[in-house]
């Protein structure tokens with residue numbers, strides 16, 4: 001009744017360990033009762049000694065020695081029992097944790113799950129880490145305590161009823177309040193616990209994605225927006241945490257109310273028995289003390305379980321997330337459709353980008369990557385940058401982007417220094433965020449209209465391919481649900497939405513077949529009417545499609561002999 005069935009099912013295969021943990025807990029608790037019995041007799045003997053009614057045969061303090069030795073022995077035995085309990089609970093927890101992580105990881109790595117567009121790594125990471133830890137806590141700590149409560153309390157109440165039925169009745173009522181009242185509150189608590197977990201999951205997923213996509217976010221100048229989003233998530237989590245803590249305070253207060261009421265009733269009835277020796281069947285001083293202590297023992301499992309509140313709440317909240325991690329997968333929509341092309345969108349009109357005697361090397365020990373290199377790139381023509389591997393093409397892009405600073409020389413646009421805000425870029429490692437195509441676009445261009453988004457999709461030949469959902473097509477993390485070529489074109493489309501006078505592309509057709517490459521290059525030639533477009537290119541068709549080809553070699557940039565392609 002106090003234990004969640006789904007979480008209990010997870011102990012399958014570890015039931016013996018669970019029974020062992022519960023038994024050790026129960027035995028440790030029972031040691032308090034035996035100790036109470038010895039203590040009650042020690043107290044009775046002490047009172048007897050003080051009143052001079054104790055049996056003198058035991059010598060001075062003799063009647064006290066046996067019960068006090070019993071009290072000590074119980075304390076020692078409990079220490080040992082609790083040690084064993086802690087060890088076995090640890091073993092149970094780690095067995096459950098390992099098994100759960102193994103099975104979740106196995107299910108998450110199934111090919112259909114890997115293509116699931118609704119999966120977010122941050123959420124799954126949370127399920128696999130904190131979620132599984134929460135379940136471990138629930139199983140190794142909360143469940144044994146809940147079992148103990150259900151076993152111990154009825155047993156103790158029966159025992160007390162044998163001595164004093166009225167006291168047992170009063171205690172039963174108090175336990176019912178202490179355990180039952182928070183249960184009434186339980187729905188609110190679990191709803192708030194769930195909200196807390198959901199906020200935590202959302203923050204965790206957003207945070208991981210922001211880290212993975214940081215380079216892209218920086219290049220596309222979207223870091224401040226993502227920072228604001230993470231701040232909002234973090235505030236939501238804070239509010240959810242505070243609201244859960246408030247609910248738990250009420251929960252604790254209700255349980256304490258029951259415990260205090262029960263203790264008061266026990267004390268009152270015990271006092272009544274002492275004052276009226278004939279009122280109960282066995283009202284010797286020792287049994288009265290024992291009953292008083294036993295009455296307080298009825299509440300020990302309630303208090304112990306309340307202490308496991310956090311473990312219980314965390315395990316329950318994590319359940320939804322664990323279920324989602326191991327649940328059924330969704331299939332991605334089919335996307336194969338006819339290819340079509342529409343012209344790109346108009347942007348501001350820059351004229352030229354100029355490098356003048358630019359020199360750069362990574363350190364004074366390294367060779368020059370660029371040495372007094374000069375070049376001028378104009379709007380209106382698609383420019384390709386070629387050169388052997390290691391000749392410095394990526395370094396030149398990093399210099400244009402402002403990630404690196406030239407050791408000498410200048411980079412200007414229309415007579416003024418080039419700044420990062422002039423540039424949008426499509427790198428080879430472009431990152432697509434989980435969510436819809438529209439969300440990916442809005443992230444870098446919040447003001448872009450529907451028409452504009454459709455326009456850039458068409459410019460890269462994706463308008464037809466993304467049917468039937470179009471801009472609402474869902475993307476898995478890092479573009480895992482689309483082909484390499486579609487990912488590359490989506491990244492180009494996204495960069496086109498960022499209205500900047502310079503567009504840099506690192507091998508924009510590397511993942512495309514010849515036909516698609518031709519379409520994209522035609523689109524880029526059109527885009528180049530309004531922007532300065534510079535692409536790193538190796539493939540012959542990309543070089544052939546370019547209006548101008550510049551070669552990089554030995555730190556210098558020079559025009560290629562490559563004949564200009566008039567048409568694709």
Ligand SMILES: Nc1ncnc2c1ncn2[C@@H]1O[C@H](COP(=O)(O)OP(=O)(O)OP(=O)(O)O)[C@@H](O)[C@H]1O
Nearest residue numbers: 362363366369387388389390391392393394395396
């Ligand atoms: N961070 C770095 N520190 C030191 N040297 C570097 C660093 N990055 C690149 N280099 C060196 O600078 C030179 C130019 O590298 P770069 O990556 O710009 O060449 P690339 O033309 O883009 O090569 P590829 O076509 O293989 O990508 C190479 O010799 C490379 O080893």
